[in-house]
Amino acid sequence: MATNELDNRGVVMACPACGKKNRLLFERLGDPLRCGQCKTTLPPPASPVEVRSSADFDRLIAAASLPVAVDYWAPWCGPCRMVAPELEKVAARQAGRLLIVKVNTDALTDLGERFGIRSIPTLAVFAGGREIARTSGARPAPEIEAFIAKAVSSSGTREHETHA
Numbered sequence: 001m002a003t004n005e006l007d008n009r010g011v012v013m014a015c016p017a018c019g020k021k022n023r024l025l026f027e028r029l030g031d032p033l034r035c036g037q038c039k040t041t042l043p044p045p046a047s048p049v050e051v052r053s054s055a056d057f058d059r060l061i062a063a064a065s066l067p068v069a070v071d072y073w074a075p076w077c078g079p080c081r082m083v084a085p086e087l088e089k090v091a092a093r094q095a096g097r098l099l100i101v102k103v104n105t106d107a108l109t110d111l112g113e114r115f116g117i118r119s120i121p122t123l124a125v126f127a128g129g130r131e132i133a134r135t136s137g138a139r140p141a142p143e144i145e146a147f148i149a150k151a152v153s154s155s156g157t158r159e160h161e162t163h164a
Ligand SMILES: [Zn+2]
Pocket: 015, 016, 017, 018, 019, 020, 035, 036, 037, 038, 039, 040
């Protein structure tokens, strides 16, 4: 499976037909994207995307047109390894409706401190530029999905205000 990457403007995805890298802008996460080279329609991100810098993270949260679920994890954390495949399932099922990103709190210590992450795994849901819910501990995909859905529906920020 091709690994999607996050930069400071969007999710960079390789076209499944020609391999060209295309950027799905944070402001248009829920919109269809056609490959700039071969015009194939790219599927929405269907797996968690690793965050590589706190600046990228801040841009994502500020601009995201879909809810973003953040998995705070670290390589040494056993329960984090248990929750990883569950998040893969949620990302696949919610593709086009939700973006799941992973924050390695060992690599991005400033983010962990800024958001007061005291235990991992912690899952936080962001919508409309702010955190709307948080939970800690590993759990199966259906429970993760239900947690996110409840957070998004009760926040009243299901859609970005500029959504056409
Ligand atoms: Zn292409």
